[in-house]
Amino acid sequence: MENRNILSARFGKIKPDSVEDYVAAGGYEGLKTAITMKPEDIIEEIKKSYLFGRGGAAYPTGIKWEQAYAVPLEKGLKYMVCNADEGEPGTFKDRHIMAEDPLELIEGMTIGAFIFGAEEGYIYCRGEYSAIQETLRSAIDNAKKSGYLGENILGTGLNFDIRVVSGAGAYVCGENTALVESIEGKPGRPRRKPPYVKNAGLNMKPTVLNNVETYACIPWIVKEGGEKFLSIGTEFSGGTKLMCLSGNVVNKGVYEVPFGTTLRELIYGMGGGIPNGRKLKFVHLGGCSGTCFPEGLLDTKICYNDLRKNGLSLGSGAVVVIDDSQCVVDYLKVVMEFFEEESCGKCTPCREGTQRMVELLEKLSEGRGTDEDIERMKDLSQIMKNSSFCGLGKSVPIPVLALLKYFEDEFKAHVAGKCPSGKCSMSGGKK
Amino acid sequence: MDKVKEVLSKYHNEKENLVQIMLEVQKLSEKNYLPDEWVRYVAEALDLPLSKVYGVITFYAMFNNKPRGKNLIEVCKSGPCHVNGSANIIAMLEKELGIKPSETTSDGLFTIELSNCFGACDIAPAVKIGEKVYGNLTQDSIKNIINPYREGFN
Numbered sequence: 312m313e314n315r316n317i318l319s320a321r322f323g324k325i326k327p328d329s330v331e332d333y334v335a336a337g338g339y340e341g342l343k344t345a346i347t348m349k350p351e352d353i354i355e356e357i358k359k360s361y362l363f364g365r366g367g368a369a370y371p372t373g374i375k376w377e378q379a380y381a382v383p384l385e386k387g388l389k390y391m392v393c394n395a396d397e398g399e400p401g402t403f404k405d406r407h408i409m410a411e412d413p414l415e416l417i418e419g420m421t422i423g424a425f426i427f428g429a430e431e432g433y434i435y436c437r438g439e440y441s442a443i444q445e446t447l448r449s450a451i452d453n454a455k456k457s458g459y460l461g462e463n464i465l466g467t468g469l470n471f472d473i474r475v476v477s478g479a480g481a482y483v484c485g486e487n488t489a490l491v492e493s494i495e496g497k498p499g500r501p502r503r504k505p506p507y508v509k510n511a512g513l514n515m516k517p518t519v520l521n522n523v524e525t526y527a528c529i530p531w532i533v534k535e536g537g538e539k540f541l542s543i544g545t546e547f548s549g550g551t552k553l554m555c556l557s558g559n560v561v562n563k564g565v566y567e568v569p570f571g572t573t574l575r576e577l578i579y580g581m582g583g584g585i586p587n588g589r590k591l592k593f594v595h596l597g598g599c600s601g602t603c604f605p606e607g608l609l610d611t612k613i614c615y616n617d618l619r620k621n622g623l624s625l626g627s628g629a630v631v632v633i634d635d636s637q638c639v640v641d642y643l644k645v646v647m648e649f650f651e652e653e654s655c656g657k658c659t660p661c662r663e664g665t666q667r668m669v670e671l672l673e674k675l676s677e678g679r680g681t682d683e684d685i686e687r688m689k690d691l692s693q694i695m696k697n698s699s700f701c702g703l704g705k706s707v708p709i710p711v712l713a714l715l716k717y718f719e720d721e722f723k724a725h726v727a728g729k730c731p732s733g734k735c736s737m738s739g740g741k742k
Numbered sequence: 743m744d745k746v747k748e749v750l751s752k753y754h755n756e757k758e759n760l761v762q763i764m765l766e767v768q769k770l771s772e773k774n775y776l777p778d779e780w781v782r783y784v785a786e787a788l789d790l791p792l793s794k795v796y797g798v799i800t801f802y803a804m805f806n807n808k809p810r811g812k813n814l815i816e817v818c819k820s821g822p823c824h825v826n827g828s829a830n831i832i833a834m835l836e837k838e839l840g841i842k843p844s845e846t847t848s849d850g851l852f853t854i855e856l857s858n859c860f861g862a863c864d865i866a867p868a869v870k871i872g873e874k875v876y877g878n879l880t881q882d883s884i885k886n887i888i889n890p891y892r893e894g895f896n
């Protein structure tokens with residue numbers, strides 16, 4: 312079988328910030344190929360690769376770059392920005408790329424800079440990864456010393472530098488416009504759209520913004536060709552995906568799998584199944600903002616099309632496994648507390664809605680909940696979905712509605728004063 | 743204040759570096775907080791209204807206005823850690839240090855804080871002490887992790 316390690320091939324095998332090691336292990340061949348090509352042709356390869364954005368929204372990268380390329384130069388030099396905020400609970404793949412092979416991200420951004428004629432790049436890395444920020448800075452310095460970054464890169468006349476900017480603990484800064492606000496030194500609240508960042512992003516200048524893993528795919532695509540990348544995955548999802556397996560599973564960790572692998576293979580094969588003789592209760596896919604589903608959908612392939620057909624989405628690639636000792640009400644409460652804390656407070660549906668969700672779930676978990684409370688959660692979900700200002704508030708209802716759909720009986724049991732798994736205190740007693 | 747000045751000049755006294763400046767300044771405090779006088783000083787140096795600066799500080803979870811312990815112990819309470827027993831870790835730490843979350847030990851060494859996911863779910867349940875992340879925690883390991891900080895080895 313062909314080696315399917317595209318992104319993780321060098322993990323653990325090289326000194327992460329060493330350009331020498333990186334080049335010896337096949338690094339920078341993408342950039343060397345790119346500088347012999349026309350920008351339009353590189354973009355064409357990316358389109359052919361069916362690479363979709365790995366940050367969660369799964370926008371086709373080739374099309375994003377084509378659109379960005381079409382933004383006229385009179386609007387100003389473009390910025391290359393990398394979203395390394397990785398705040399979605401259950402997601403830790405970008406951390407692995409940055410800690411173990413940061414130069415593949417840097418090379419991807421540099422290829423972008425060559426296409427767009429960008430001179431400045433930013434990696435916006437979450438504040439919690441402060442140690443990894445140092446690895447990134449060191450890799451950037453080494454790339455500059457070796458002529459792969461900085462002035463006159465590889466003799467092409469291209470000048471491109473990258474700065475690492477730290478976040479300071481705000482999940483919402485992972486949203487494109489909030490992220491650029493944060494780089495500008497302001498509170499990271501989302502902006503009204505349009506304008507989109509491709510036209511007016513950082514400092515209101517055209518900005519190309521992608522996730523860490525997305526950039527990290529670019530060198531391989533340029534080196535090996537878009538069709539080859541596509542051939543590794545499925546018809547509509549090119550390449551591999553770094554999946555983050557966590558929760559109640561034997562072998563937690565990051566796994567690079569070709570698209571087309573089933574969730575069952577991931578969880579029971581590579582993941583080794585559920586520990587302590589427990590059974591799977593449900594899977595939370597894509598982080599807090601993703602959907603939840605029970606055993607029945609485990610044979611779904613990891614592929615944007617197949618997932619969509621089953622009403623699922625891949626999100627960031629987080630796969631949180633929940634076993635049958637856990638309680639849905641208790642788990643959902645934890646998820647809603649996350650959103651309550653991370654809501655930026657700009658719009659009412661999300662600021663108030665997340666608080667009400669937590670309150671309703673507290674009532675249920677203390678045995679004070681009613682049937683009307685369950686209905687209220689559904690109504691509130693509709694309101695938040697339709698009228699929240701940004702993706703954070705809009706996605707809060709996703710796990711709520713999914714768990715209510717699959718586990719309504721368990722919610723009802725809480726109304727009747729019983730927590731079947733015994734996790735909830737039910738201290739509120741019965742009415 | 744000289745050290746604050748140094749940080750400011752490292753970032754060329756530029757407004758857009760406010761978040762970066764504050765992160766470094768907070769580290770200087772050794773108590774994981776931003777003293778009011780430093781905040782005023784930075785605001786003046788960057789020619790920003792104090793209200794704007796506080797607007798930024800209060801927005802981001804990593805900033806604090808009140809002194810905290812020398813060692814900040816952040817216990818992750820998000821989903822993946824929660825289902826791996828983070829509540830037990832919190833209980834053990836409370837017992838071990840005699841404080842509740844958000845409190846600081848009387849010797850000023852430790853503050854326990856509950857945090858959201860910091861990307862260590864592959865070693866859940868996890869805690870972060872300063873920049874260091876510790877995972878796969880058990881009752882025994884948590885003691886062994888805390889002790890060196892207690893004796894000032896770190």
Ligand SMILES: Cc1cc2nc3c(=O)[nH]c(=O)nc-3n(C[C@H](O)[C@H](O)[C@H](O)COP(=O)(O)O)c2cc1C
Binds near residue numbers: 364367395
């Ligand atoms: C609330 C919120 C948080 C987000 N957090 C992240 C994040 O941490 N990392 C990320 O890459 N994308 C995140 N996104 C998605 C980004 O807005 C954006 O779609 C992505 O970075 C684009 O890059 P891609 O096309 O390469 O995926 C978030 C979106 C929202 C609405």
Ligand code: SF4
Binds near residue numbers: 654656703
């Ligand atoms: S939906 Fe939530 S996070 Fe987004 S702007 Fe509104 S309050 Fe802020």
Ligand code: FES
Binds near residue numbers: 822823858859861
């Ligand atoms: S959930 Fe605890 S580190 Fe991610």
